[in-house]
Amino acid sequence: MNRMLEELVLLAGQCQCGHRHYDIPIERIVIGRDAFRQLVAYLRHKRYERVALVADERTFAAARESLCDELENESIHYTVCLVQPDENGDVIADERSIVQVLLETPNNADVLIAVGAGTIHDITRFSSCKMKIPFISVPTAPSVDGFTSMGAPLIIRGMKQTIQVQAPIAVFAHTDVLHRAPRAMIAAGFGDMAAKYTSLADWQFAHWMADEPYCPLVHQLTEQSLKTCVDHIDDIANGSEQGIRVLMDALLQSGIAMLLMGQSYSASGAEHHLSHYWEMEFLRRNKRQVLHGAKVGVSTPIVIEHYQRLLLPLLNGLEKRSESVHEEIWGRFKANAAAIRMQLESLPSPSRVRAMLEKVGEAALPEQLGIDPPLVERSLQEAHRLRPNRFTMLYFLNEWILEK
Numbered sequence: 001m002n003r004m005l006e007e008l009v010l011l012a013g014q015c016q017c018g019h020r021h022y023d024i025p026i027e028r029i030v031i032g033r034d035a036f037r038q039l040v041a042y043l044r045h046k047r048y049e050r051v052a053l054v055a056d057e058r059t060f061a062a063a064r065e066s067l068c069d070e071l072e073n074e075s076i077h078y079t080v081c082l083v084q085p086d087e088n089g090d091v092i093a094d095e096r097s098i099v100q101v102l103l104e105t106p107n108n109a110d111v112l113i114a115v116g117a118g119t120i121h122d123i124t125r126f127s128s129c130k131m132k133i134p135f136i137s138v139p140t141a142p143s144v145d146g147f148t149s150m151g152a153p154l155i156i157r158g159m160k161q162t163i164q165v166q167a168p169i170a171v172f173a174h175t176d177v178l179h180r181a182p183r184a185m186i187a188a189g190f191g192d193m194a195a196k197y198t199s200l201a202d203w204q205f206a207h208w209m210a211d212e213p214y215c216p217l218v219h220q221l222t223e224q225s226l227k228t229c230v231d232h233i234d235d236i237a238n239g240s241e242q243g244i245r246v247l248m249d250a251l252l253q254s255g256i257a258m259l260l261m262g263q264s265y266s267a268s269g270a271e272h273h274l275s276h277y278w279e280m281e282f283l284r285r286n287k288r289q290v291l292h293g294a295k296v297g298v299s300t301p302i303v304i305e306h307y308q309r310l311l312l313p314l315l316n317g318l319e320k321r322s323e324s325v326h327e328e329i330w331g332r333f334k335a336n337a338a339a340i341r342m343q344l345e346s347l348p349s350p351s352r353v354r355a356m357l358e359k360v361g362e363a364a365l366p367e368q369l370g371i372d373p374p375l376v377e378r379s380l381q382e383a384h385r386l387r388p389n390r391f392t393m394l395y396f397l398n399e400w401i402l403e404k
């Protein structure tokens with residue numbers, strides 16, 4: 001794994017895309033049965049004496065025995081902050097959780113350790129950055145690609161917004177812990193990767209249409225992570241050791257791809273915006289949350305269907321510019337029409353994506369997650385507004401083609 005890290009640092013250093021890539025602050029990535037022993041050796045090497053663990057009740061239970069034994073054997077002093085769930089039993093990366101971590105972390109802590117999945121990482125990532133100390137990642141489930149990124153998607157006053165803060169300085173993933181994670185979380189990890197079909201297409205589109213910063217290397221790294229997951233779908237579906245490892249490698253690599261851009265362009269397109277919209281609506285309705293990867297998994301074929309249904313006819317009638325579309329925007333669309341068509345036609349069919357999701361034990365349709373058709377419809381019309389500076393195909397359709 002560290003070879004992968006070294007290669008990425010080298011590749012990023014040599015990249016000719018013209019954008020300044022963010023430095024990768026991650027010094028070590030360990031995925032294995034001795035991850036916690038190596039974590040303790042790393043803490044010693046860094047001379048960290050005051051360590052603050054951030055977890056929730058479930059994630060702490062998943063890692064406690066092996067992790068705390070190692071820390072205690074080496075007499076490393078640690079405190080534990082167990083982030084409290086909300087009224088529905090969900091731990092949310094919001095103001096309340098952040099304040100709890102800030103209150104319960106000793107002022108002289110040297111480092112925070114996120115012991116959990118996506119939510120605990122985002123709370124820890126944000127809190128540690130504000131405390132001006134580093135954080136270390138201990139993933140308890142291969143459920144998202146956010147462990148190695150620098151963005152923290154937070155719910156602030158009910159709105160899901162992503163704030164760029166910091167990446168971890170090291171990742172220690174214990175394979176036994178990951179292996180014992182609920183199957184739904186492993187399936188969700190696959191869902192977050194399947195979402196890259198549309199996030200990459202949207203990113204490429206935004207670059208063509210609105211000069212959004214773009215890097216072929218970051219695109220390629222993300223695409224490669226997606227491909228490896230698809231190639232090993234049987235292993236992931238079986239939850240085999242090999243499958244978990246492949247999935248975790250892919251999630252970490254996709255996270256580093258985001259980190260290189262300092263933004264989630266490569267990993268989050270309209271399918272993520274739909275998911276964020278649903279998440280905010282569930283919070284408003286006081287409904288139990290649905291896993292992020294499950295939501296972006298089901299939204300991916302919806303977005304593919306939507307794009308192919310609405311954009312292909314536009315591409316077939318390029319001479320008929322509707323009055324509503326700005327001349328320059330239409331000009332760009334026309335100039336890139338062949339590439340956009342190829343992009344749309346190379347996406348897998350919605351039924352193929354749904355079959356993949358079903359294979360890993362993931363929901364294929366939003367209804368299976370309690371997301372009703374009117375909510376899906378509304379999100380297709382409004383979710384692009386959550387990220388108004390991303391020129392996704394959904395943004396293009398809603399702002400220039402459909403609403404006017």
Ligand SMILES: NC(=O)C1=CN([C@@H]2O[C@H](COP(=O)(O)OP(=O)(O)OC[C@H]3O[C@@H](n4cnc5c(N)ncnc54)[C@H](O)[C@@H]3O)[C@@H](O)[C@H]2O)C=CC1
Pocket residue numbers: 056057058059062090091093116117118119120122140141143144145146147149150151152153177180181182188192258264291292293
């Ligand atoms: N920073 C970034 O770039 C990214 C951030 N995210 C964010 O991550 C969040 C979602 O994270 P998820 O990992 O999907 O869910 P999560 O972190 O909210 O965890 C879901 C539930 O699973 C439990 N859990 C975790 N590990 C467990 C284990 N080993 N055994 C039993 N229970 C366990 C947790 O306690 C929690 O109740 C979203 O807010 C999403 O926006 C997602 C992708 C990228």
Ligand SMILES: O=C(CO)COP(=O)(O)O
Pocket residue numbers: 145146151153161162192264267268272273
């Ligand atoms: O979930 C993510 C990538 O998988 C991050 O996306 P956002 O930047 O939209 O929060």
Ligand code: NI
Pocket residue numbers: 144145192195267268272292296
């Ligand atoms: Ni995601």
